[in-house]
Amino acid sequence: MADETTAAGSREHPGPRGWRAAAETALYGPGGFYRRPEGPAGHFRTSVHASALFARAVAGLLCRVDAALGRPAALDFVDMGAGRGELAGGVLAALPADVAARTRVYAVEIAGRPAGLDERITWLSELPDAVTGLLFANEWLDNVPVDVVEVDSAGVPRLVLVAEDGSERLGEPVTGAVADWLARWWPLPAEEGLRAEIGLPRDRAWAAAVDRVVRGLAVAVDYAHTVDTRPPFGTLTGFREGRETAPVPDGTCDITAHVALDACAWAPRTAHAPSGTTHTGAGRTHTAADTAQTPPGTAHISPHAPLDQAHTDSPAPSEAARTASRTPRGAAQAPRDTAHEPGKAARELPPARLLTQRAALRALGLTGARPPLALASTDPSAYVRALASAGEAAELTAPGGLGDFGWLLQPVGIPDPLEPGPEPER
Numbered sequence: 431m432a433d434e435t436t437a438a439g440s441r442e443h444p445g446p447r448g449w450r451a452a453a454e455t456a457l458y459g460p461g462g463f464y465r466r467p468e469g470p471a472g473h474f475r476t477s478v479h480a481s482a483l484f485a486r487a488v489a490g491l492l493c494r495v496d497a498a499l500g501r502p503a504a505l506d507f508v509d510m511g512a513g514r515g516e517l518a519g520g521v522l523a524a525l526p527a528d529v530a531a532r533t534r535v536y537a538v539e540i541a542g543r544p545a546g547l548d549e550r551i552t553w554l555s556e557l558p559d560a561v562t563g564l565l566f567a568n569e570w571l572d573n574v575p576v577d578v579v580e581v582d583s584a585g586v587p588r589l590v591l592v593a594e595d596g597s598e599r600l601g602e603p604v605t606g607a608v609a610d611w612l613a614r615w616w617p618l619p620a621e622e623g624l625r626a627e628i629g630l631p632r633d634r635a636w637a638a639a640v641d642r643v644v645r646g647l648a649v650a651v652d653y654a655h656t657v658d659t660r661p662p663f664g665t666l667t668g669f670r671e672g673r674e675t676a677p678v679p680d681g682t683c684d685i686t687a688h689v690a691l692d693a694c695a696w697a698p699r700t701a702h703a704p705s706g707t708t709h710t711g712a713g714r715t716h717t718a719a720d721t722a723q724t725p726p727g728t729a730h731i732s733p734h735a736p737l738d739q740a741h742t743d744s745p746a747p748s749e750a751a752r753t754a755s756r757t758p759r760g761a762a763q764a765p766r767d768t769a770h771e772p773g774k775a776a777r778e779l780p781p782a783r784l785l786t787q788r789a790a791l792r793a794l795g796l797t798g799a800r801p802p803l804a805l806a807s808t809d810p811s812a813y814v815r816a817l818a819s820a821g822e823a824a825e826l827t828a829p830g831g832l833g834d835f836g837w838l839l840q841p842v843g844i845p846d847p848l849e850p851g852p853e854p855e856r
Contacts, residue, residue: 446591446599449666450631452679453575458540462681464573465541478517478568484826485520487794492521492564493529494847495647499562505533506563506646510639511570512537514544518551533563557642565639565648571689572652574635577628578666579604579612585620587612596678604628615693616660625664629690633697636838640698640779645843651787654691654836661688691836695782698840782840783848788833791826793848 457463478484496505509518518537522530535551536558537543543553557565578590582600587609589601604612608628612618616626640648655661665688668677677685827833839846 446593446597446601448577448589448601449592449679449685450575450577450628452592452594453677453685456679456681456685457573457575459681463684478513478520482520482524483796484791485517486524487791487796488517488564488566489521489524490794491566491647491649491847492525492533495564495844496529496532498844498847499645501532502562503532504562505529506536506558506561506565507533508536508538508557508561508563508565510538510557510565510567511573512539512553514541515539515547515551515553517566517568519548522548522550557639559642561643561646563646565643565646567636567639567648567650569652571632571636571650571691571694572686573684574632575685576631576687577608578664579608579618579626579628581618581620581622581624583622585622587618587626590625592679594678594680596676596680611693615657615690617657624662625666626660627664627666627687627690629693632689633693636694637697637700640840640842643840643842646841647844647847648840648842650689650691650694650838651835652689652691653834654689656690656692660690689836691784691838695784695838695840698782699779780841780846782838783846784836784838785848786833787835787837788827788829790837790839790848791833796826 455462458465492505492507496502499505507518507521509515509521512518515537518535522533522535525533535548536554537547537551538554538557540555547553579587580590580600582588586603588603590598591601592598607630611628611630611633612626615629618624618626636648636650655665666677666685667687668675668683668685670683675683677683679685825832839848841847
């Protein structure tokens with residue numbers, strides 16, 4: 431395959447090209463969907479917008495990371511793909527005063543800084559070089575564009591080329607790193623019409639982001655699937671004004687696809703290789719050795735275990751989760767791949783962990799339990815507030831909705847903050 435993201439066509443009047451290049455232009459190019467002034471919140475409702483409880487839970491996670499780090503003089507919180515800074519602002523507001531005073535908050539987003547944002551929030555187009563604290567990527571990876579492949583009549587996977595009006599045709603057979611990734615993470619039977627989305631750019635983007643964390647925790651939250659639950663025809667779709675629509679790369683709609691979080695989980699610990707050049711800046715090149723060998727330190731990642739168990743992979747959310755809860759965020763420019771720069775030594779990372787948002791938020795104390803009915807008699811106002819809060823928590827943890835989103839946790843130099851701690855001595 432000559433290039434996994436491009437085909438014939440000029441910049442001014444592009445012909446059919448891979449979905450990755452087409453979506454990148456449609457979403458992030460001049461006049462692109464995510465450069466529009468209304469931002470993601472003008473079209474979609476994320477967990478951040480569903481309830482302030484989400485930001486409070488993330489603030490609680492940051493406090494756990496702070497404790498694991500020994501309460502450093504400077505604590506970083508990085509909101510990757512920050513939209514209009516709603517999560518960054520919500521976390522800062524929810525932190526205890528002593529923690530907030532030590533916290534450096536960064537919102538990383540390709541769009542410009544919104545008016546009225548808390549002046550304590552630093553607005554960046556790229557990740558800071560070094561992070562000691564919590565890097566949180568809420569619905570960022572699904573908006574890292576990917577290529578699509580389809581099996582032809584001879585049983586050969588070929589790159590899908592798309593024109594600006596959304597019409598498609600098949601291009602060259604996939605080869606090299608793309609074919610390696612496909613064989614390892616999304617193997618396709620030789621059945622005409624089957625599709626897959628090549629998650630390699632997302633793996634690279636996540637590995638490069640994790641590499642910026644000196645000590646702390648990196649978290650990616652997204653709707654996801656695993657190698658044993660890949661949808662046979664892929665998940666590529668479009669959204670406009672809160673409704674699902676055909677994906678058309680003309681800048682009028684969001685273009686998104688579910689994330690192979692199990693593949694992303696392995697990426698920071700795979701063998702180092704020479705850098706290349708990609709949209710994400712993460713230049714990792716997968717080789718045949720990557721496909722054949724099992725990276726060390728990943729015993730906790732099992733693609734065949736239920737997600738709600740510890741150290742497991744993410745499920746495919748239901749159709750309701752993909753449509754009613756479709757919640758993209760503006761994507762920031764991903765970091766350059768410092769993990770694979772020549773001369774840089776590899777580092778050992780503890781195992782990553784994948785779990786549902788439902789399990790993660792419950793571990794952070796957000797259960798959605800209704801308040802006791804007796805409270806209605808003793809303090810009616812408090813009962814109404816508690817009931818409203820329980821309803822919001824229930825939405826964030828609902829099966830078939832936001833609760834089915836996957837959380838990928840990668841500790842760096844600290845224990846997993848969501849792991850149950852030892853029983854206290856009696």
